[in-house]
Amino acid sequence: DADVTQTPRNRITKTGKRIMLECSQTKGHDRMYWYRQDPGLGLRLIYYSFDVKDINKGEISDGYSVSRQAQAKFSLSLESAIPNQTALYFCATSDSGSTEAFFGQGTRLTVV
Amino acid sequence: DAKTTQPTSMDCAEGRAANLPCNHSTISGNEYVYWYRQIHSQGPQYIIHGLKNNETNEMASLIITEDRKSSTLILPHATLRDTAVYYCIVRPPALVFGAGTILRVKS
Numbered sequence: 087d088a089d090v091t092q093t094p095r096n097r098i099t100k101t102g103k104r105i106m107l108e109c110s111q112t113k114g115h116d117r118m119y120w121y122r123q124d125p126g127l128g129l130r131l132i133y134y135s136f137d138v139k140d141i142n143k144g145e146i147s148d149g150y151s152v153s154r155q156a157q158a159k160f161s162l163s164l165e166s167a168i169p170n171q172t173a174l175y176f177c178a179t180s181d182s183g184s185t186e187a188f189f190g191q192g193t194r195l196t197v198v
Numbered sequence: 199d200a201k202t203t204q205p206t207s208m209d210c211a212e213g214r215a216a217n218l219p220c221n222h223s224t225i226s227g228n229e230y231v232y233w234y235r236q237i238h239s240q241g242p243q244y245i246i247h248g249l250k251n252n253e254t255n256e257m258a259s260l261i262i263t264e265d266r267k268s269s270t271l272i273l274p275h276a277t278l279r280d281t282a283v284y285y286c287i288v289r290p291p292a293l294v295f296g297a298g299t300i301l302r303v304k305s
Contacts, residue, residue, distance in 0.1 A: 128295045134292045136291070142292065178293070
C-alpha cells in the first residue's frame with residue numbers, strides 16, 4: 087500500500103459544484119501539503135499544515151479550503167469549482183525532523 | 199524565503215554526467231538545499247539535500263559552493279530514465295517549488 091494515498095485519482099466535475107479531494111498517510115508525519123500543477127508548470131503550494139490544529143495558506147489559496155481531520159488526513163475542498171481549477175493535484179507529507187517529503191500519486195481534476 | 203533560479207532545460211547524452219545548476223543567492227545560513235525530481239506526471243521524488251558540505255548518495259552528488267549561493271546536482275552516469283524535471287528547493291518552513299529544469303537524456 088502507498089504511504090500517501092489520494093482519492094479520487096481522477097475526477098470530472100461541473101462548474102459550480104463542490105468537490106473534496108482527500109489525502110491520507112501512513113508515515114506518521116506531522117506535516118501535510120496540497121499542491122496543484124498545471125501543464126508544463128511546476129508545483130504551486132495551495133495550503134499546508136504542520137499539525138492537526140495548524141492551517142496555513144500557500145501561494146495560491148484563493149478558491150480552496152482545507153481540513154486537517156486527523157494527523158493522517160488532510161482534505162482539500164473546492165467550494166464552487168471553476169474551469170481554471172482544472173489541474174493535477176498532489177498531496178505530500180513530511181516530518182518536522184526529516185529530510186524529505188513524500189508525495190501521493192496525484193488527482194487529476196477536470197472542471198467542465 | 200530564499201528563492202532559486204534554474205535553467206529552463208538541459209540536454210545530456212546517455213552515459214555522460216548531467217550537471218544541473220541552481221542559484222540561491224539569498225539563502226540563509228541555516229537553510230538546506232534540497233533536490234527533487236518529477237518524472238512525467240508522477241509525484242516528485244526526493245534526491246538529495248545538503249547544508250554546506252558536498253553530499254553523495256546512490257542517486258546523485260550535490261556540490262555546494264563555499265559561499266552557499268549556488269549548487270550543482272550531478273547525475274554521474276545519466277540514463278534515459280533520468281529524463282525528468284529537476285527542482286532545487288531551499289527549504290523554508292513549507293516546500294515551495296519553482297519551475298525546475300527539464301533534463302532530457304538522449305541516446
